[in-house]
Amino acid sequence: MPTHSWGRIKGQEKDSKILHWRKDAFALSQWTGPVLAYGLGRSYGDSCLINGGTLIQTSQLNKFRHFDPETGRLSCEAGLSIEDLLKFSVPRGWFIPVSPGTKYVTMGGAIANDVHGKNHHRRGTIGCHIIDLELMRSNGEHLQCSLQQEEALFRATIGGLGLTGLILSCTIQLIPIESPYIDAEMIKTTGLGEFFEIDRTSDQDYEYTVSWIDCMAKGDQRGRGVFIRGNHAKGGDLRSYSKQKSPLITMPIDAPEFTLNRFTIKAFNEAYYHKQFSKLKMVRQGFDPFFYPLDAVGNWNRIYGKKGLLQYQCTVPTNKVEDLKQLFDRIERSGQGSFLAVLKRFGNIASPGMMSYPSEGYTLALDFRNQGRKSIELFHELDKIVIRAGGKLYPAKDALMSALTFQTAYPQWKEFERYIDPKFQSMFWERVSTRG
Amino acid sequence: MVDQSKLAQESNRNLRAKDKESEKEKKNPHHVMIFGASSGIALEFARPFADRKARFTLIARDEDKLKDISADLYTRGAKNVAIVCYSLDALEGSYAATKEIIKQTEAPDTVLIAHGILGDNDALMKSPQAMDLLFRVNVLSPIGILMALEEAMGERKRGTIAVISSVAGDRGRASNFAYGSTKSAISEFTSGLRARLLPKGVFVLTVKPGMVATAMTEHLPRSPLMASPKKVSRDIIKAISQKTPVLYTPSFWRLIMFIIRHLPEFIFSRLKF
Ligand SMILES: Cc1cc2nc3c(=O)[nH]c(=O)nc-3n(C[C@H](O)[C@H](O)[C@H](O)COP(=O)(O)OP(=O)(O)OC[C@H]3O[C@@H](n4cnc5c(N)ncnc54)[C@H](O)[C@@H]3O)c2cc1C
Numbered sequence: 001m002p003t004h005s006w007g008r009i010k011g012q013e014k015d016s017k018i019l020h021w022r023k024d025a026f027a028l029s030q031w032t033g034p035v036l037a038y039g040l041g042r043s044y045g046d047s048c049l050i051n052g053g054t055l056i057q058t059s060q061l062n063k064f065r066h067f068d069p070e071t072g073r074l075s076c077e078a079g080l081s082i083e084d085l086l087k088f089s090v091p092r093g094w095f096i097p098v099s100p101g102t103k104y105v106t107m108g109g110a111i112a113n114d115v116h117g118k119n120h121h122r123r124g125t126i127g128c129h130i131i132d133l134e135l136m137r138s139n140g141e142h143l144q145c146s147l148q149q150e151e152a153l154f155r156a157t158i159g160g161l162g163l164t165g166l167i168l169s170c171t172i173q174l175i176p177i178e179s180p181y182i183d184a185e186m187i188k189t190t191g192l193g194e195f196f197e198i199d200r201t202s203d204q205d206y207e208y209t210v211s212w213i214d215c216m217a218k219g220d221q222r223g224r225g226v227f228i229r230g231n232h233a234k235g236g237d238l239r240s241y242s243k244q245k246s247p248l249i250t251m252p253i254d255a256p257e258f259t260l261n262r263f264t265i266k267a268f269n270e271a272y273y274h275k276q277f278s279k280l281k282m283v284r285q286g287f288d289p290f291f292y293p294l295d296a297v298g299n300w301n302r303i304y305g306k307k308g309l310l311q312y313q314c315t316v317p318t319n320k321v322e323d324l325k326q327l328f329d330r331i332e333r334s335g336q337g338s339f340l341a342v343l344k345r346f347g348n349i350a351s352p353g354m355m356s357y358p359s360e361g362y363t364l365a366l367d368f369r370n371q372g373r374k375s376i377e378l379f380h381e382l383d384k385i386v387i388r389a390g391g392k393l394y395p396a397k398d399a400l401m402s403a404l405t406f407q408t409a410y411p412q413w414k415e416f417e418r419y420i421d422p423k424f425q426s427m428f429w430e431r432v433s434t435r436g
Numbered sequence: 437m438v439d440q441s442k443l444a445q446e447s448n449r450n451l452r453a454k455d456k457e458s459e460k461e462k463k464n465p466h467h468v469m470i471f472g473a474s475s476g477i478a479l480e481f482a483r484p485f486a487d488r489k490a491r492f493t494l495i496a497r498d499e500d501k502l503k504d505i506s507a508d509l510y511t512r513g514a515k516n517v518a519i520v521c522y523s524l525d526a527l528e529g530s531y532a533a534t535k536e537i538i539k540q541t542e543a544p545d546t547v548l549i550a551h552g553i554l555g556d557n558d559a560l561m562k563s564p565q566a567m568d569l570l571f572r573v574n575v576l577s578p579i580g581i582l583m584a585l586e587e588a589m590g591e592r593k594r595g596t597i598a599v600i601s602s603v604a605g606d607r608g609r610a611s612n613f614a615y616g617s618t619k620s621a622i623s624e625f626t627s628g629l630r631a632r633l634l635p636k637g638v639f640v641l642t643v644k645p646g647m648v649a650t651a652m653t654e655h656l657p658r659s660p661l662m663a664s665p666k667k668v669s670r671d672i673i674k675a676i677s678q679k680t681p682v683l684y685t686p687s688f689w690r691l692i693m694f695i696i697r698h699l700p701e702f703i704f705s706r707l708k709f
């Protein structure tokens with residue numbers, strides 16, 4: 001059965017291999033190439049897919065290696081999911097320093113995309129917290145990489161899109177928590193202006209900030225939404241929250257085409273916005289609903305039907321607010337709408353990763369139903385605005401950007417190429433590394 | 437807002453009660469012994485015991501795998517993990533090894549016998565060596581282990597021995613009767629041993645999994661009928677605590693195998709599955 005990415009793009013691998021043991025990977029040099037690792041396939045586009053060759057499934061490589069309860073340093077195999085990591089660490093009083101919006105990702109996948117979370121302004125990307133990683137290269141080299149040892153390869157592997165070799169294990173510095181709960185505040189915002197205002201004043205006092213934006217609202221109301229901010233709660237009982245639930249509902253099959261159209265999206269956005277009547281709501285909630293609201297619906301990507309969904313995530317520098325507004329206008333006018341639009345400001349903490357996506361600025365992420373040509377045209381227009389502003393797109397979410405767009409936004413890609421393992425290839429890299 | 441502090445107090449009290457319980461375990465941790473410890477099912481079986489600070493004796497033939505498992509179990513909280521590298525492919529060897537291991541580590545509280553090979557029926561029918569190995573690993577070695585365990589655990593008058601058989605042992609099918617008959621032998625052997633050890637306070641569990649997604653079935657297409665090793669191991673642990681003598685896991689296999697066992701021969705022998 002061919003593999004899919006989260007946006008339902010089909011992989012073209014000839015063969016696939018499941019890694020159960022670190023030692024299985026020692027035979028890497030003998031496998032027919034090209035090869036690519038596949039974690040939990042939570043990348044939307046084609047960065048976790050390969051054309052021909054062998055896809056290496058890593059999610060069974062999920063054993064712990066070591067934990068120091070004094071320092072909070074955890075070593076684990078690269079296929080361990082954030083879900084399993086948290087099940088282990090939360091009762092012990094530790095949390096993952098940076099988490100994406102789903103816990104169904106592997107550590108290897110998180111490193112390869114150098115993922116960011118709602119606390120980028122405080123802690124940077126996950127790569128900032130990786131102490132070392134164990135890398136297997138197809139020439140038989142088996143390396144321990146860190147800032148002290150094999151530094152260049154370490155930097156290339158963080159955000160290295162899975163192309164620098166196979167990550168077998170890693171050590172991550174966790175952060176201490178007193179409680180599994182988050183004290184969260186939801187503030188209804190009337191427009192972009194208010195978002196900027198609240199964002200500016202929240203940085204100091206809140207570990208986590210993010211905004212949900214209603215992209216269908218126009219004019220004065222453009223950018224209205226709900227600003228969400230929170231901190232780990234103080235005090236409480238760490239073990240009281242050990243019961244993690246599996247998805248409440250699962251979408252077993254692809255939804256029919258008509259499930260999502262402009263009107264249902266608009267109705268959804270309206271309902272979400274008005275769900276919260278008062279201006280400010282404060283709740284103490286478990287980390288699950290706070291960080292991973294979408295995980296409550298298993299396979300929710302299937303709601304978008306067989307053609308799947310496209311996600312657009314870009315960043316524009318902080319001083320390019322006009323371009324950000326243009327993006328909103330263009331999306332609203334297209335009428336192609338989005339179920340979810342998320343806006344967040346990245347801070348200025350630099351990642352060790354050479355190709356890392358986040359950099360200081362506003363990042364906007366939205367889902368689109370894949371409408372073929374119509375989507376391509378819209379995305380290319382958005383790309384133009386982003387590139388003009390000196391911004392970039394997130395490879396983990398991308399399926400459509402042109403080689404030129406990529407190469408303009410990531411000029412360091414040529415240098416990065418030197419570190420790519422010659423046996424590794426991805427559909428994403430084939431697409432964006434062509435020479436014009 | 438809910439009064440969090442009260443909730444916390446409440447559950448802290450519960451936890452203190454639990455801590456007292458585990459005081460006992462701390463002095464004399466539960467001893468889990470696993471044969472074929474590198475099996476996918478065995479690893480998932482071991483993990484919840486490690487969370488509860490058990491101590492382990494793991495037997496398998498591959499040292500690198502045993503070391504990685506041992507790191508995982510230690511990290512989760514295992515008190516001690518002893519690893520023994522040994523190829524479990526003969527009756528006398530497995531018997532002697534088990535006796536020696538028990539001598540050095542004491543009799544176990546819970547045992548899982550998990551090693552096994554599947555093989556390809558057509559290839560097996562053409563290779564006497566491969567057929568011989570299949571029966572040595574799947575049947576003779578477990579019997580040698582069980583003989584040694586009977587002595588040691590019967591003397592202590594407590595403990596559980598879980599042995600992984602298979603639904604394939606319920607009726608020989610054209611496509612995999614070689615493997616099926618090894619498992620049939622295990623099912624029958626453990627059935628009798630259960631009766632023999634019952635008065636001695638030792639519980640023998642026969643585990644019959646359907647298809648499980650492990651290295652053993654990696655070459656087969658993944659189907660909705662295939663269970664995860666986690667699900668299977670959870671079922672095994674539940675069956676141990678509820679003293680279910682024969683476990684079908686997942687449970688729907690009990691019905692499927694009931695039907696298959698009762699199909700009249702003239703129909704069954706025409707089915708090529
Ligand atoms: C609902 C949802 C919310 C999300 N929210 C965020 C967010 O807030 N922030 C964010 O940054 N991202 C977010 N993402 C994207 C997701 O975090 C990344 O795509 C992540 O990399 C997925 O991890 P994975 O294990 O599924 O890897 P895959 O998608 O399977 O693979 C991703 C890349 O990692 C490589 N890889 C995987 N394992 C290894 C290994 N062992 N060695 C070498 N390379 C490897 C693959 O080759 C591929 O290039 C979100 C995704 C979803 C579905």
Ligand SMILES: NC(=O)c1ccc[n+]([C@@H]2O[C@H](COP(=O)([O-])OP(=O)(O)OC[C@H]3O[C@@H](n4cnc5c(N)ncnc54)[C@H](OP(=O)(O)O)[C@@H]3O)[C@@H](O)[C@H]2O)c1
Nearest residue numbers: 474475476477523524525550551552602645647648650652
């Ligand atoms: N998977 C299924 O669909 C399924 C269904 C029903 C029953 N079962 C039974 O479940 C048990 C566990 O299998 P699994 O599914 O977990 O598959 P697995 O991961 O392939 O485990 C089989 C184990 O047997 C070990 N083994 C094979 N020959 C050995 C030898 N000579 N000495 C020592 N160990 C040896 C293997 O060790 P190495 O790692 O060294 O190779 C491996 O760890 C087996 O008895 C199997 O028959 C499985």
